[in-house]
Amino acid sequence: MSARAQIGVTGLAVMGRNLARNFARHGYTVAVHNRSYAKTESLIADHGTDGDFVPSESTADFVASIERPRKIVIMVKAGAATDAVIDELIPHLEEGDVVIDGGNAHFPDTIRREHKLSELGLHFVGMGVSGGEEGALNGPSIMPGGPKESYTTLGPILEDISAKVDGTPCCTWVGPDGAGHFVKMVHNGIEYADMQLIAEAYDLLKHGLGESAAGIGKIFEQWNKGDLESFLIEITADVLQHVDAETGKAFVDVVLDQAEQKGTGRWTVQNALDLGVPITGIAEATFARALSGSVPQREAARAALPGDAGTWQIEDRDAFVEDVRLALYASKLVAYSQGFDQIAAASAEYGWGIDRGAMARIWRGGCIIRAKFLNRITEAYERDENLPLLIADPYFADVVGKGLAAWRRIVAQAALNGVPTPAFASSLSYYDGVRAERLPAALIQAQRDFFGAHTYRRVDREGTFHTEWSGDRSETTA
């Protein structure tokens, strides 16, 4: 078997198949392999004309068909399946070969795998790939981590196949070991928040205006011509105007209202809790999916709990629609700001040195959260790479300031009219919390010291103190 392939892909389900086709369409000779050879054969039968593929049935032949230093992309289900493929590959690999995991792996697994392979003289790259099957085929946003030296040979190939914005590839080296998969995980957390906020905006328009799905789809279509221009707004306009062929009803009205999740949003929230980063919008979005699936609780609540909501009277339809748009934009910015805070906190914790501006730049195209305002976020980090809070950037502070009254009206009206808006409301509370002169956390510190002698600090002098609550209430220095 002559080694003539510049890159190899093993795992030819939809994402792996489309990534292999993308490499081939860009002129690379692509070695392809799948546990069941039938999938490899069907790729060649269906898309062999896309370019130069080298199909192999055995792992040994697959590896032997790739030129050194080998670059092998694994596209299988995250978890044990990925470890199994790595273990199958290792005996056939040679020093300096690069194994790339393009699945949605949990970043601690990537850190473990990178350490394991580096001890064998092999490079391991955890690579986030965003954009779904269409992105994999026509240009995803790609977030490779791992040894920087592996990017020297791997980077140009990935940048070739990635999405481009203004000619700039939506791909860059993210940082060592788990950094790439971490950034992809946070991308998905932001995606959850973005989708939840859009869903809440839809719900507000539905309940507030009594508008049909198609009518709301038209509103989203208009919004997509302005600051909210993005992939998720675009597909929402499309989905809401789609009619179910079987019933003739609006498609969204025949879909069961129980959202599922594969796990990346959950991982994002778990990590934020570990790092102490308040990603309230992302967390509420993740919990909202869980609530939607809590069928016994929802049935019990419907049977027992009064709503007492007002009858929603909207005098000015256009003003209300604009209020929802402004509230949606402000809430989205909070979610993105929180996501970038988490990336900064993790980068410091794990020593990754992640460039947040570069992450915003490669998210401008190809990925699920691609949006026009990611250009503005990129610019904000170019103005100040150490920006402590994205929404405090002058541009975004102005945007949120202009929408603040609308944001408050919408959250208040939603509460008064019994429309659940956990992401809108938590984002507004986060905004008011992070800008508050003084927070009630002072009382919590006093409570903690009262029952647990957990000590507190004072505003008027340095040090840590405790009050003898059960004694003479004197204050001692801890």
Ligand code: 6PG
């Ligand atoms: C992407 C998507 C993708 C994600 C699916 C399912 O960036 O292309 O985020 O990676 O896994 O959309 O995600 P959930 O099942 O967690 O919603």
